[in-house]
Amino acid sequence: MPYTVPVMEVRMAPFLTAAAATARMAGASTEVTPTDTFVPSAPPSDATEKSRVIREMIRKAPGEQARQSVVDALSAYPLKALEIVNAYGTKIEVFDFQNGDTVPEYLPTLAYGNVMGAYNTKANVLGLDVRDANFPLLHEFAHALDAALNEESATPEWKGAHSLAANTNRVVRDYAKQDPSEYLAEVTTAYLVPDDALYGRIEAGLASGAHGMDERDYMRMYQSMSKERLERLDPDGHALVADLLEQRIYEGNLANPQPAMTAEQWIAFTEAQHAKGELALP
Numbered sequence: 377m378p379y380t381v382p383v384m385e386v387r388m389a390p391f392l393t394a395a396a397a398t399a400r401m402a403g404a405s406t407e408v409t410p411t412d413t414f415v416p417s418a419p420p421s422d423a424t425e426k427s428r429v430i431r432e433m434i435r436k437a438p439g440e441q442a443r444q445s446v447v448d449a450l451s452a453y454p455l456k457a458l459e460i461v462n463a464y465g466t467k468i469e470v471f472d473f474q475n476g477d478t479v480p481e482y483l484p485t486l487a488y489g490n491v492m493g494a495y496n497t498k499a500n501v502l503g504l505d506v507r508d509a510n511f512p513l514l515h516e517f518a519h520a521l522d523a524a525l526n527e528e529s530a531t532p533e534w535k536g537a538h539s540l541a542a543n544t545n546r547v548v549r550d551y552a553k554q555d556p557s558e559y560l561a562e563v564t565t566a567y568l569v570p571d572d573a574l575y576g577r578i579e580a581g582l583a584s585g586a587h588g589m590d591e592r593d594y595m596r597m598y599q600s601m602s603k604e605r606l607e608r609l610d611p612d613g614h615a616l617v618a619d620l621l622e623q624r625i626y627e628g629n630l631a632n633p634q635p636a637m638t639a640e641q642w643i644a645f646t647e648a649q650h651a652k653g654e655l656a657l658p
């Protein structure tokens with residue numbers, strides 16, 4: 377799967393080079409004395425680390441193939457974004473409704489035939505229909521990242537970009553007009569799909585049933601869902617998501633962890649909300 381090398385790693389190289397140069401100027405030896413008591417092991421590769429972090433978040437899946445599909449799709453995110461969401465406590469659940477899985481109470485919208493993914497912010501659980509681990513997974517994971525970053529989409533920058541894009545019709549998909557949070561999820565999804573991967577992803581979506589939609593509607597819905605198309609269509613949104621994934625995630629200011637609720641915890645939570653006269657809907 378294609379992914380962008382996180383900027384921090386790129387920045388580390390000149391820093392280390394400068395440190396080594398300083399050490400040399402100070403006359404320090406750069407020789408390493410070999411010993412047989414300490415053999416440093418090679419650091420795990422970025423891809424290995426991503427796979428480990430993503431698998432840690434998967435709480436339920438019908439099988440290894442489904443797990444690997446989640447790893448492949450989410451590896452488009454920088455490692456740091458994956459680590460932040462994992463530390464926030466988000467869990468991912470993949471459902472196979474054709475083979476006996478039932479819709480959990482905390483993800484009721486998955487009951488609709490055309491809904492392939494959902495994220496319950498209160499329960500902090502991301503649910504996915506096994507038939508499509510493609511655009512919907514990138515979209516729902518962006519909601520989890522948004523939550524882990526203290527609702528980044530609620531900042532004036534994101535609200536302004538959403539308002540401008542929605543009112544001038546410069547959105548990668550109509551659904552992005554909904555509100556700043558959906559806007560952030562949509563532009564993040566587009567940003568993570570390179571132009572040359574778009575057709576393959578649309579083909580895969582069609583092959584998996586096109587969310588039960590008419591094929592032409594499906595193609596129309598996703599025709600602009602790639603990084604370069606986003607940049608042409610909505611430069612402000614592109615700049616904001618570039619800042620989010622290349623800068624903001626390394627700056628801290630994270631939300632307090634909110635461990636994903638179990639089914640029992642969710643029921644207790646909604647009953648308490650009802651008792652207070654508040655409706656808790658995902």
Ligand SMILES: [Zn+2]
Nearest residue numbers: 515519558561
């Ligand atoms: Zn959404």
